[in-house]
Each structure stands twice: as structure tokens, then as C-alpha cells.
Amino acid sequence: MTTQQPGEKQYPAPHVPERLFPDEAAERRWRSRFLAPRVSVPDWALDAPDASIYVSNASGVWEIYAWDRATGERRQVTDRPNGTLHGTVSPDGESIWWFDDTDGDEFGSWVRQPFDAGGAPQHTETAKAAKAAKAVADVPDGYPAGLEIGHRLVAVGVSTDDGSALYTHAGGETTRFYFRSEDAGIAALSRDERLLAIAHSEHGDSRHPAVRVLATGGFEAVADKWDGEGKGLDALEFSPVEGDPRLLLLHERRGREELLIWDVEADTEQEIELDLPGEVAGTWYPDADALLIVHFHEGRSSLYRYDLASAELAALDTPPGRIGGGGVRPDGSVEYSWSNAAQPPVVRVRRVDGTDEVLLTPPGDPAPGSQALEDAFVDGPGGRIHALVAKPAGTDGPRPTVFLLHGGPHAADEDRFSAYRAVWLDAGFAVVEVNYRGSTGYGSAWRDAIEGRPGLTELEDVAAVHDWAVSSGLTDPQRCVVSGGSWGGYLTLLALGTQPGRWTAGVAGVPVADYVAAYEDEMEQLRSFDRALFGGSPEEVPDVYRECSPLTYLDAVAAPVLVLAGDNDPRCPIRQIENYLDGLAERGAAHAFYRYDAGHGSLVISETITQTAIEVHFAMEAVGLA
Structure with a gap:
């Protein structure tokens, strides 16, 4: 819910529609997609695999649930006003750890409670305090920077x-x-808890980290690995076999993310070279004789088993779409989540005998489906751009179009189910999602092409796709909306100021609006990221920050703009957004601001529905659909 605290600045509030569509069935359908219960791929205790946890929105808020596979019992663990996403289970299955922050500010500590707590979730602060306690009392609060739980040692x-x-x-x-x-x-952390791998950026570039392995007995360095400037290493996990010092990593020595097994004690490597386009990630099979490969290429992902001895790569047949996580159970079965743009996500299990079935079915009715996506490949100033396109069913000719710009920037739009995309289609918009330079999955050069000129580089690609959408007959150039959240919100505001002739309206959720003020107020991890991306701090490269900040281009903003932001956001803090809104107000520019009591987005489904209704209605009015 939007809030107004005493002393807060007043900005024009957007209209909050009671309904988006006059048709009752259409109204019920779009809301049902958000309200439909969903579950994540479960995590389980390493040595007690019947003790599992997952995240679900079944209560109306995203919270952590425990699942005892031996008894079939499922129990909601957390119950907090703004939800809980981050949790894990100890290897002995005795306790659940989850990160406890304040109203989504991401600053706090890990707490621990028994796996078998009995009874209902904590509905009062007193009950919560009795069941969940700070896991490591003398570690100070802060932003989370990794957690590994062993039997004898916690890092x-x-x-x-x-x-x-x-x-x-x-x-x-x-x-x-x-x-x-x-x-x-x-x-x-190694299985025998002798070795601990850390990621670090002592070389000055947090976007391309190095890895160091320490002996837990005295913290002396056992091994170090850094592949050099512009080539990051991501330590995924040690072998699950006791005494095995092999560490699975991602590297980018050949210009894309690939897998590497590093024996940290022998200091030998086994690069996993796969004849697959795109990029990969992976995890171990329980006996450490094979890897489960998740392959990403042009917005879609698939699963493979890679045998380490024979180098044989075998596909685990899944239909085209998105794999939303996967893991291998002790018996060799693979649990994973799958969806595509038309079909809602489902958690499935692929047995060793090849059978594949639904693993977890949340309570309630499933989400209504939506429209399939089509691929578009557009020549741009930095190379071929991949975009994903959807059109309302039964429509032809140029359409009002929303360009949904993903966050990150190091992320990618995929052929996955999205209740958010679906409501734009229901409202009559064509939807275009652009995997601009900076996106992952298209190689290191594509991802890193935004260095030194972030924001403006991505928008060159958005402009090229916009030109294609108009020339192809998909898009009405007089009815184009640019929208995004986080980095996508930043790009939205920057687009309104640097490309004013292209956009009829802009919708920016939790954006960077004034980059210098954002740098001053954001969490340190993001300041480190920004220094690596921009080439230094605002004091060191002031011209780059000025050129790439939406605040610089306020005078050129011609389209109405809607901004949504959380009071407790440590990533895109509220002060820098107010600076931008103040500038719009001074110019008399058309704008509206929705402020809510949470952090970098909301985990409360009713709040998500409210914000979505505000955004889509704002855009519908701007293009004449309301």
C-alpha cells in the first residue's frame, strides 16, 4: 500500500483503478495469473534429503515453506509483512536458516529455527522470537555476502x-x-569442511571476480585463481564427495560463460568444452561423476547430463522454454522448474528411468495461460540484437506497443511465463522485450559492451528494435510506451530524456534517476559494481556519470512519466528519485509517483496487483486504450 509519512514531499499520485477491464472474465483472468499459487524448485538437506524447503506465494506473500518428504507434511515457516525469499536448510536437516531484514531493506542477519518446529508459522513477534534466533550471534548485521553451512563450521x-x-x-x-x-x-565449502572458497575483487573489478581457496584450519591460502582483466570466475560448489577437493566454477576464457573443474590441492583443471551455442551453468551429480548442465541460448534453456569420464553429453528432453532452476537428488533424479510464455511454471521431476512428472502442485487453481513469444533478430550498432515479441490474440496491423526493458543490467528476457507481460497483452498492447547489450547469455563481449557508457549503449539497441517494430508494421509509432524496473527503470527514464520523439509515455519502477545521488546512498556492493561499470566513482569520472544520468536530460522529457519506488530500497534509494521528481515538478512536466512501504519491489501479491493496475492503466490512458 502507498504511504505518506509526515514531512514527506508531496507529488502527484497516480490513479488507482478498481478494475482494468469492463469485461468481468478479462478482469478475473489477469488477476488470477498473479494470485495463482506458485512454488520454487525445492532445496534439501545434504545428509537428510527428506528435509526440504521451497518458496511459495500460497499465503498471498512470498514466504519459505518446509516439506518433510517422509511424511508429506508441508508447513509455512516464515510469516512477515513484506515476505521472505532467502533461505536454506542445514546439511543435517535439523534447522532452517533465513535472512531477516527490515521491510525489504536487505540489511539484517541470518536467523535459525528448527526444521520440525510444529504448529503454525509465527503470527506474532513474540512467537517468532521464541522460534527463530540469530544464527551466529556475534556476526554484525549487514547486507548478505554469502552463507555456507557445514556440520562443524559455518561461513x-x-x-x-x-x-x-x-x-x-x-x-x-x-x-x-x-x-x-x-x-x-x-x-x-568443501564436503569435509577443510576448504573454503571466497570470491573477491582485490584487483579492483567486482564484475569480474577472482577466487581464493582457504584452509579452514588456519585460513592460509591453499590456491588462488584469477583469469585476468575482464575475465571473471564464479565458484559454484565443491564436489559433494567427502575428501574431494574439486571445485566447479564458471569461467569466460573463450568469450562466454563455460564450466571448469579445478582440483584446488593438485592445482589441475578440467575445462568442460561443450558443442553448444550460448552459455551454460551446472551442478554436480551426487557421486561427482557427472554434471547437470543448464544451457541458455537465445532466450530459452534446456537440461543435459555430462559424464565426466566419457565426456558424453546427453539431453534431458524438455520442451522449449525456461528452466527456472534444477538439482539432482541422491537417487539421480532431476528436479526442475519449467515454463514458457504461454504456459505457467510447474515443478517437475525427471526420474532415472526417463519418466517425467509433476513434483509439486500448489493448492488452488493454476494460472490462466497467455500468448506465445516470437523471436526477432535486428541489426544494431553493436551487432545482432535478439528481441522477444508477443501480440494480442486476433490482432493485425500496427498496435500500441510497450517495450519492457529488463533489469540487471546483467540478466536477460526469456521465453518464460509472466503474469506481468500477459496483462499488457490483455490490455491490447504488443509487447517487445529487448536483450540489449549488457544482457547475459550472448557472450562476454555483449555483456561488457556497456562499460564506460552504461545506459546510452543499451538504448541504442532499444532504438534499433523500435525502428524495426515500426517498419515491420507491428508498432504504431505514435503509441509507444517504454517501461522497466530497476535497471530497466533507469533505462526508461534515460530513454524519455534522450529519445523523447519515440515515446508516448514511460513507466519506471524502482529506477536509478539521479546517478550521483544514487551512488552516494546505495549499498556498497552496488557502489563497487558501479565503479567497475563506469570506470571509477563520480569523483573520478564525473563526466561519465553526468552523461549517463537521467537527471541530466530532464528538460527534454516530453512524455508523461509514472515512477514507482519503495521507501526502504537500498539498491535504488528514494532520495535520488525525489531529486528527479523535483526536477519534473519545477518544469511542470506531467508525472505521477507511487510510493510504497517496501524495498526493491514487493513480495506481497496484492501490492503487486495494485502496482500493475496503476502501471497498465497509466499507459492505456496515454495511448488511448482506456
Whole structure:
């Protein structure tokens, strides 16, 4: 719900429609897509695999649930006003750990409670305090920077404005074994708990981290690995076999993300070279004799099993769409989530005998389906741009079009189910999603092409796709909306100021609006990211920040703009958004602001529905559909 605190600045509020569509069935359909219960792929205890947890919105808020596979019992674990996303289960299956922040501000600590707590979730602060306690009492609060839980040892990473601090807790004693001003984090703990891998950016580039492995006995360095400037390493996990010092990593030595197995004690490597386009990630099979490969190419993903001895790659046949996570159970079965643009997500299990079936069915009715996506490949100033396009059913000719710009920037739009995309289609918009330079899945050069000129580079690609959409007959050039959240919100505001002739309206959720003020107020991990992306701090490269900040182009904004932001957002803080809104107000520009009590987005489904209704109605009015 939007709130107005005493002393807060007043800005024009948007219209909050009671309904978007006059047709009752259409109104019920779009809301049902958001309200339909969903579940994540479950995580389980390493040594007690019947003890599993997953995240679900079944209560109307995204919370953590426990699932005892032996009894079939499922139980809601967390119950917080703004929801809970981050949790894990200890390897012995005895406890659930989840991250406890304040109203979505991402600043807090890990708490622990028994897996078998009994009864209902914590409905009062007193009950919650009795069941969940700070997991490592003498680790200070901060932003999370990694967590690894063993039987004898726990490793916790914390980030604050001062830098990154890494701790272990063993035998009742907590030790801070690492502290640097540069970004760092806990990455992986070996099965026998002798070795601990950390990610660090001591070389000055947090976007391309290095990896160090330490002995937990005395924290001396066992091995270091850095592939050099512009080539990051991502430590995924140690082998699940006791005494096996092999660490699975992602590298980008050949210009794209690929897998590497590093024996950290022998200092030998096994690069996993696969004849697959695009990029991959992976996880171990339980006996460490094979890898489960998740392959991403042009907005779609698929699963493979890679045998380490024979180098045989076998497809685990899944239909085209998005794999939303996957893991291998002790018996070798693979659990994963799948969806495509037309079909809602479902958590499935592929048995060793090849049978494939639904694993988890949440309560209630499934979400109504939506429209399939089509691919568009457009020549742009930096190379071929991939876009995903959807059109309202039964429509022809140039349409009002919304260009949905993804966040990140290091992320990608995919052929996945989206209740948000679907409501724009229901409203009569064609939808275009652009995997601009900066997106992942298209190689390192494409991802890193925005360095030194972020925002403006991506918008060159958006402009090229916009030109294609108009020339192809898909889009009415007089009725184009640009919209996005987070980095997509930043691009939206920047587009309104640098490409004013293209846009009829803009919808910016939790955006960067004034980059210098954002840098001053944001969490340290993002300041480190920005220094690597921009080439320095605002004091070191002021011209780059000025050129790439939406605030610079306020005078050129001609289209009405809607901004939505959370009071407690540490990523795109509220002050810099108010600076931008103040500038719009001084010019008398058409704008509206929706402010809500949460962080970088909301985990409350009713709040998501309210915000979606505000956004789509605002755009419908701007293009004449309302």
C-alpha cells in the first residue's frame, strides 16, 4: 500500500483503478495469473534429503515453506509483512536458516529455527522470537555476502559501507578471517569442511571476480585463481564427495560463460568444452561423476547430463522454454522448474528411468495461460540484437506497443511465463522485450559492451528494435510506451530524456534517476559494481556519470512519466528519485509517483496487483486504450 509519512514531499499520485477491464472474465483472468499459487524448485538437506524447503506465494506473500518428504507434511515457516525469499536448510536437516531484514531493506542477519518446529508459522513477534534466533550471534548485521553451512563450521559474509567482512563460526567461536574495502563474499565449502572458497575483487573489478581457496584450519591460502582483466570466475560448489577437493566454477576464457573443474590441492583443471551455442551453468551429480548442465541460448534453456569420464553429453528432453532452476537428488533424479510464455511454471521431476512428472502442485487453481513469444533478430550498432515479441490474440496491423526493458543490467528476457507481460497483452498492447547489450547469455563481449557508457549503449539497441517494430508494421509509432524496473527503470527514464520523439509515455519502477545521488546512498556492493561499470566513482569520472544520468536530460522529457519506488530500497534509494521528481515538478512536466512501504519491489501479491493496475492503466490512458 502507498504511504505518506509526515514531512514527506508531496507529488502527484497516480490513479488507482478498481478494475482494468469492463469485461468481468478479462478482469478475473489477469488477476488470477498473479494470485495463482506458485512454488520454487525445492532445496534439501545434504545428509537428510527428506528435509526440504521451497518458496511459495500460497499465503498471498512470498514466504519459505518446509516439506518433510517422509511424511508429506508441508508447513509455512516464515510469516512477515513484506515476505521472505532467502533461505536454506542445514546439511543435517535439523534447522532452517533465513535472512531477516527490515521491510525489504536487505540489511539484517541470518536467523535459525528448527526444521520440525510444529504448529503454525509465527503470527506474532513474540512467537517468532521464541522460534527463530540469530544464527551466529556475534556476526554484525549487514547486507548478505554469502552463507555456507557445514556440520562443524559455518561461513558467513557481511557487506557494509566499510567493505566486506567474512566470518567462520566453529566450536562456539566466531572468527573474522577476511576484511577488505573491495567487494568479496563466501562462495563454497568443501564436503569435509577443510576448504573454503571466497570470491573477491582485490584487483579492483567486482564484475569480474577472482577466487581464493582457504584452509579452514588456519585460513592460509591453499590456491588462488584469477583469469585476468575482464575475465571473471564464479565458484559454484565443491564436489559433494567427502575428501574431494574439486571445485566447479564458471569461467569466460573463450568469450562466454563455460564450466571448469579445478582440483584446488593438485592445482589441475578440467575445462568442460561443450558443442553448444550460448552459455551454460551446472551442478554436480551426487557421486561427482557427472554434471547437470543448464544451457541458455537465445532466450530459452534446456537440461543435459555430462559424464565426466566419457565426456558424453546427453539431453534431458524438455520442451522449449525456461528452466527456472534444477538439482539432482541422491537417487539421480532431476528436479526442475519449467515454463514458457504461454504456459505457467510447474515443478517437475525427471526420474532415472526417463519418466517425467509433476513434483509439486500448489493448492488452488493454476494460472490462466497467455500468448506465445516470437523471436526477432535486428541489426544494431553493436551487432545482432535478439528481441522477444508477443501480440494480442486476433490482432493485425500496427498496435500500441510497450517495450519492457529488463533489469540487471546483467540478466536477460526469456521465453518464460509472466503474469506481468500477459496483462499488457490483455490490455491490447504488443509487447517487445529487448536483450540489449549488457544482457547475459550472448557472450562476454555483449555483456561488457556497456562499460564506460552504461545506459546510452543499451538504448541504442532499444532504438534499433523500435525502428524495426515500426517498419515491420507491428508498432504504431505514435503509441509507444517504454517501461522497466530497476535497471530497466533507469533505462526508461534515460530513454524519455534522450529519445523523447519515440515515446508516448514511460513507466519506471524502482529506477536509478539521479546517478550521483544514487551512488552516494546505495549499498556498497552496488557502489563497487558501479565503479567497475563506469570506470571509477563520480569523483573520478564525473563526466561519465553526468552523461549517463537521467537527471541530466530532464528538460527534454516530453512524455508523461509514472515512477514507482519503495521507501526502504537500498539498491535504488528514494532520495535520488525525489531529486528527479523535483526536477519534473519545477518544469511542470506531467508525472505521477507511487510510493510504497517496501524495498526493491514487493513480495506481497496484492501490492503487486495494485502496482500493475496503476502501471497498465497509466499507459492505456496515454495511448488511448482506456
